[in-house]
Amino acid sequence: MANELGNYKTCVSARSTDKEILKCSQDGGIxxxxxxxxxxxxxxDGAIVAGPGEEPWRPQPMVAMSKDELLAARGTKYNISxxxxxxxxxxxxxxxxxxxxxxxxxxxxxIRKGMLYPFGWRDVPDKIALALGIFCMENFPYQxxxxxxxxxxxxxxxxxxxxxxxxxKFWVYTDRGAVVDLPLKVTHKYEQPGCHVCLDYVANxxxxxxxSVGSPDGWSTxxxxxxxxxxxxxxxxxAGCFETKPIEQVKPGxxxxxxxxxxxxxxxxxxxxxxASFGAGKALRNPYI
Amino acid sequence: MSKVVEIxxxxxxxxxxxxxxxxxEEGIVERGDWCSITPVRGVExxxxxxxxxxxxxIASRVCGICPIAHTLAGTEAMEASIGxxxxxxxxxxRIILQCANRVHSIALHNILILPDFYLPGTETKINPFSPxxxxxxxxKRIQRIREIGQTIGEIAGGEAIHPSNTRVGGxxxxxxxxxxxxxxxxxxxxxxxxxxxxxxxxxxxxxMQKRDFIDVAxxxxxxxxxxxxxxxxxxxxxxxxxxxxxxxCPRWDLSRFMETRPWDWYMGEMTVDLEDKSYxxxxxxxxxxxxxxxxxxxxxxxxxxxxxxxxxxxxxxxxFKNFDEKGTWGQHAAxxxxxxxxxxxxxxxxxxxxPSGSVLADEIPQGDGSLGWAANEAPRxxxxxxxxxxxxxxxxxxMLVPTTWNFPTCSRAxxxxxxxxxxxxxxxxxxxxxxxxxMIVIDDDKRIVAQKLIQ
Numbered sequence: 001m002a003n004e005l006g007n008y009k010t011c012v013s014a015r016s017t018d019k020e021i022l023k024c025s026q027d028g029g030i031x032x033x034x035x036x037x038x039x040x041x042x043x044x045d046g047a048i049v050a051g052p053g054e055e056p057w058r059p060q061p062m063v064a065m066s067k068d069e070l071l072a073a074r075g076t077k078y079n080i081s082x083x084x085x086x087x088x089x090x091x092x093x094x095x096x097x098x099x100x101x102x103x104x105x106x107x108x109x110x111i112r113k114g115m116l117y118p119f120g121w122r123d124v125p126d127k128i129a130l131a132l133g134i135f136c137m138e139n140f141p142y143q144x145x146x147x148x149x150x151x152x153x154x155x156x157x158x159x160x161x162x163x164x165x166x167x168x169k170f171w172v173y174t175d176r177g178a179v180v181d182l183p184l185k186v187t188h189k190y191e192q193p194g195c196h197v198c199l200d201y202v203a204n205x206x207x208x209x210x211x212s213v214g215s216p217d218g219w220s221t222x223x224x225x226x227x228x229x230x231x232x233x234x235x236x237x238x239a240g241c242f243e244t245k246p247i248e249q250v251k252p253g254x255x256x257x258x259x260x261x262x263x264x265x266x267x268x269x270x271x272x273x274x275x276a277s278f279g280a281g282k283a284l285r286n287p288y289i
Numbered sequence: 290m291s292k293v294v295e296i297x298x299x300x301x302x303x304x305x306x307x308x309x310x311x312x313x314e315e316g317i318v319e320r321g322d323w324c325s326i327t328p329v330r331g332v333e334x335x336x337x338x339x340x341x342x343x344x345x346x347i348a349s350r351v352c353g354i355c356p357i358a359h360t361l362a363g364t365e366a367m368e369a370s371i372g373x374x375x376x377x378x379x380x381x382x383r384i385i386l387q388c389a390n391r392v393h394s395i396a397l398h399n400i401l402i403l404p405d406f407y408l409p410g411t412e413t414k415i416n417p418f419s420p421x422x423x424x425x426x427x428x429k430r431i432q433r434i435r436e437i438g439q440t441i442g443e444i445a446g447g448e449a450i451h452p453s454n455t456r457v458g459g460x461x462x463x464x465x466x467x468x469x470x471x472x473x474x475x476x477x478x479x480x481x482x483x484x485x486x487x488x489x490x491x492x493x494x495x496x497m498q499k500r501d502f503i504d505v506a507x508x509x510x511x512x513x514x515x516x517x518x519x520x521x522x523x524x525x526x527x528x529x530x531x532x533x534x535x536x537x538c539p540r541w542d543l544s545r546f547m548e549t550r551p552w553d554w555y556m557g558e559m560t561v562d563l564e565d566k567s568y569x570x571x572x573x574x575x576x577x578x579x580x581x582x583x584x585x586x587x588x589x590x591x592x593x594x595x596x597x598x599x600x601x602x603x604x605x606x607x608x609f610k611n612f613d614e615k616g617t618w619g620q621h622a623a624x625x626x627x628x629x630x631x632x633x634x635x636x637x638x639x640x641x642x643x644p645s646g647s648v649l650a651d652e653i654p655q656g657d658g659s660l661g662w663a664a665n666e667a668p669r670x671x672x673x674x675x676x677x678x679x680x681x682x683x684x685x686x687x688m689l690v691p692t693t694w695n696f697p698t699c700s701r702a703x704x705x706x707x708x709x710x711x712x713x714x715x716x717x718x719x720x721x722x723x724x725x726x727x728m729i730v731i732d733d734d735k736r737i738v739a740q741k742l743i744q
Contacts, residue, residue, distance in 0.1 A: 045467065065467065092447050093454065095468025122450075123443060 004261040005254070006204025008223040009230050013215040013250040014242045026076040026164070027212040028220030030242075031102050031132050034208065036067045037236045038100055044129045047100035048090055049073040050081035056158040057149075058142050061086040063094045076134075078163050079142045080192075084110045088120075091127045098129035104136040105200035105209075112205045130232060133203020135211025135221075135257075136195075137165070137264055144190035148172075153180040166212060196271040201261035208233060214257040215250055221257060291319055292563040295574035298326070299712050301401045303354050304722025308715065309556065309582045312563065312708045321703030322555045323696055323715055324586035327726040336686035341367040341457050341656065341678045344686060348674065349451045351688070352724040354397070356451045357390035357442060358667030359674070359688070359724070362531070366674035367457045367683075369533040369661025371654045378646035379459030381638045384530050385472065386446040386455070387665070388635040392483060393438030393449075394668035395624055395631075396431045398719045399490060402621065405503075405713055409496040414504070427489060430482050434628075437479040441635070444468045458653040466644045476635050483628040490625040498618045505709040506567040512707075517617030517714040519702035523604035524593050524671055524694065529634045531665040541664040541673060546689070547592050554590040554697060555582035568709065587726045590697045591689050597697035600670025601718060602627050616702075617717035624719065655681040667691050669719050692718065692725035 005011075015028030021036070022029050035047040051062030051073040059081035064070045083103045090096045101111065108131060115125040140148070149157050153172045162173040169181040203209035207229035214221035222244075224233045236242060247254055292314075297307035305327045311320045330351050336344045345363030349356035361383055368375065403415040408424075417428045439449035444464060446452030454461050464472070502509040526532040526540040533539065558581040566572040574580070590597060598604070603623035606612030614622055656678030664673045670691030677685040695718045703711050 063465075065465070089447075089462070092443055093445075093462040093468055094465045095444055095471040097471075122448070123440075 004258060004265055005202050005223065006200075006209075006225065008225045009227075010224045010233075011247045011254065012222050012224075012244045013219050013247050014222050014237075014244040015219045017240060017243055020071065021074065022218070024071075024074045026074070026162075027218060028210075028215070028222075028242075029074070030208075030210040030220045030222055031134070032070050032074050033241050034130075034132060034232065034236060035064070035070050035100050035102070037239060037241050038130055038232060039065070039067065039070070041235065041239075042098075043232055044098045044100035045096040046090060046094060047102065047130075048083045048086045049102055050077055050083065055142070057145060057160065057163070063090050063096070065094070065096075075162065076164075078165070079140045079145045083107055084114070087111070087114075087128070088124055091124055097127055099127050100130040100132070101128065102132040102134065103203075103206075104134060104139060105203040105205070106136075106195075106198055108133045108203045108205040108209075109200065130228070131205075131207050133206025133209035135202050135209065135213055136198075137201065137260065138191040138195035138198075140187075140190055141192055144187075148182065148187060148190060152182050152186055155180060196268055197275070199265050199268055199272075201264045202257065213260055214247065214253055214255075219245070219250070221247065221254075290314070293559045293561050293580070294563040294565070294708050295561050295578065295580050296568070296708075296712060297574055299323075299715055300570065301404070301712075302716055302720045302722065303352070304720065304724075304726070306715075306720065306722045307585075308703070308711050309559070309580050310703065310708045310711055311556070311559075316707050316709070318703045318706050318708050318711060320556065321700050321706075321711060322582040322586070323700045323703065323711075324551070324555060324582050325588045325692075325696065325722045325726045326585060327587055327723045329587050329726055330723070332688065333686050336683050339683055340681055341371070341676075341683055344676070344683045345455070345457070346451070346453075348686075348688060351690075352721055353450055354394065354721055355390070355667050355669065355672070355691075355724055357386055357446065358665050358672045359690075360446075360452050360455050361387060362663045362665035362667075362672045362674040362688075363676075364455050364457055365531070365533050365663030365665065366661055366676040366686075367656075367678055369535050369663050370659055370676045370678040371457070371656035371661070372535065372659070373458055373650050373653055374535070375459040375650050376647050377641075378463060378643055379648040379650075381642045382445045382460050382464070382648060383455065384638040385635050385642070386442055386452060387530055388631040388638070389438045389441035389445065391438075391631045391668045392479060392628060393435045393442070394719075395628055396434040396438065396486070398624065398668075399431050399486070400428070401719075402716050403493075405716065406493045406497055407500070409492055412504075415493075427486070430486055434479055434482050434486060437475045437482070441472050441475050441479075444472055456649075458650040460648040463646060463648045464642075464644055469639060469642060469644050473636070473639055476632055476639065480629060480632040480636070483632055487625045487628040491622060494618050494621045494625070503710065503713075506565075506569055508567075508709070510707050510709045512710065513705055515616055516706055516710065517620065517702045517717055518615050518705070519599070519698060521596055521698045521701055522594065522598045523607045524598040524600050525605040525608040525666065526664045526671055527666050528605055528609040529630070529666060531663060531671075533663040534661050541662065541671070543660075543662060543675075545594050546673075547595065548689075549590045549592060551586040551588065551590060552583040555586050555700075557581065557583050563708075565709075586696075588693050588696055591694055593694075597701065598694060599698045599718075600691045600694045602668075602670075604670060605666060617714050620717040655679075658684060660685070669721055670694060688724075690721075690724045692720045692722060695720065696725060 016033035038044040046065040050059035053060035059077040164171040172180045348363040349360040403417045442449045447454030564576040658679035673689040675687040
């Protein structure tokens with residue numbers, strides 16, 4: 001399959017040089033560090049991130065306008081954070097002129113679509129200054145996370161310090177040091193059905209997209225996709241925000257990213273094809289044509 | 290022997306309306322009827338049974354120029370009915386929103402009326418779309434003022450056109466400190482532009498006041514010194530914002546209000562017998578056409594103390610600031626004077642606004658069916674909404690919109706003007722006809738009686 005990784009200008013393995021950011025980040029702290037740099041440099045006025053919500057591990061979109069607020073939103077929460085729903089408000093009562101936003105591939109698609117056809121998005125498209133995408137195989141509803149952690153992993157959700165998907169397993173780490181891993185075949189049935197028609201693994205439409213796959217532990221793979229992304233990335237690297245390694249020199253490298261992207265796309269194309277004959281007159285439209 | 294001339298549709302204002310004028314042999318209007326021919330919206334009927342949250346949003350859709358006034362008046366009518374006081378910071382945000390809407394509206398009106406005016410010292414009428422100086426930089430300034438008004442409206446109200454941030458009980462969200470400073474910056478920039486624009490417009494209006502003739506379609510039409518004068522009263526409830534039935538001293542009185550039916554007010558069936566093919570644009574209505582303002586007018590005739598009254602910038606300035614210019618020129622001048630007033634009011638509200646303050650009332654009662662009203666000083670005048678809310682649902686809703694008040698008043702002000710200048714008089718009111726088109730007419734016993742038009 002060609003172009004499963006989307007168009008990109010450069011691809012590197014990187015991690016933040018800020019110890020504070022790395023302390024609680026998911027992998028290389030790329031998103032937090034990039035936004036912190038962009039805020040400091042005035043590239044953005046604020047960023048829409050998945051902040052802490054009212055329930056444990058339930059993200060709530062928030063507009064972070066300082067590094068402290070960004071730090072509060074570090075780390076991946078494996079369920080839905082409707083960040084795009086905040087983009088208009090960010091330009092309204094938050095008064096932002098240059099908005100940064102992070103999101104999954106589907107959220108990047110929504111952003112680009114909104115920029116092209118800004119229905120109900122008056123004065124929003126020109127204010128989107130930096131869109132960061134994260135790799136995504138699929139996402140879970142909050143109830144699924146509750147079930148997986150509390151029932152399958154047998155841990156209290158509020159005691160969990162980190163969750164991770166890697167090496168074919170769903171990992172749960174707790175404050176008191178317990179580590180539980182669940183095989184992914186357990187988690188599959190808890191996925192959002194909507195994710196099964198998505199043909200984008202690496203956020204093809206973001207300015208910069210990032211995720212752990214392809215890089216060693218504690219590092220992230222970074223795709224710089226367009227001129228805007230390249231400007232910000234080059235400045236950030238020049239300012240010493242990131243340590244970088246060429247992607248060809250790290251293991252497992254782009255090979256694994258390509259493999260997983262292909263797996264996702266092939267699997268989901270089958271779902272799309274299946275839905276096309278889903279009962280008389282009930283076929284779902286292929287979102288990609 | 291008087292003749293009848295009809296100008297339909299009138300141009301360079303919002304909505305569809307027409308003028309039916311009875312003129313004498315010199316072409317001077319003896320009696321004029323200015324009536325709305327925009328179809329009735331029926332918002333009042335749509336509102337019945339809806340939740341009190343929905344109705345102000347629906348009401349705002351009546352128009353795209355004054356939706357902020359309708360949202361605010363609608364929301365506050367609900368709050369007046371249920372007896373809900375809102376926090377100070379919510380009120381301040383609403384004042385900012387109100388002022389933002391007003392500056393935008395005045396600037397828009399500038400564009401609409403400039404083609405009626407002459408560049409001082411010349412015999413050239415102003416084309417605001419001309420690429421030539423000095424008009425081009427004036428047009429740019431007007432657009433920047435509109436942009437500033439709309440951007441501030443977006444921040445305080447969530448949306449520049451149909452504000453989403455207002456809600457029964459206050460506002461959904463307060464603004465961030467950054468948003469507050471953005472509004473400050475915009476208001477400060479706007480104030481300077483507005484002052485320049487006001488001074489220019491006042492000079493242009495003064496120049497018109499001195500003129501003896503105005504050119505209409507190549508004919509020199511003598512301008513009477515008393516163009517647009519009338520003997521009706523004025524009605525205004527506040528220099529900037531408004532008043533509701535919850536106020537300690539409400540400044541509008543429901544018992545002084547009465548509405549009459551258009552067929553008891555406007556002229557009856559007549560035949561057009563004066564036609565001018567050269568009148569811009571496309572000539573007046575053909576001679577021989579039968580007109581019937583009584584049955585064609587799509588608005589009721591609201592009265593205050595038994596008479597139609599004028600509402601709008603001049604009414605506000607006369608009531609609160611001893612303004613004494615009358616007629617069409619006075620009206621235009623008053624509107625320009627509100628430019629800087631609006632920015633000052635906005636800046637004062639911003640000074641007081643606390644971005645961390647609560648903007649939602651702690652308790653929002655669901656209503657017991659009492660009648661509440663809110664009068665909002667919209668750009669075009671007092672916009673009164675009346676509502677009864679019971680258990681969170683609207684039982685009764687009525688909108689008395691500024692241009693509805695102005696229709697019969699302006700009709701009176703047409704008397705004595707050359708018919709070719711009648712549109713000039715109409716534009717002095719900055720009419721918003723689609724807002725004004727409502728047909729819930731109640732009689733002395735407050736019963737709805739406008740069945741005749743529906744039949």
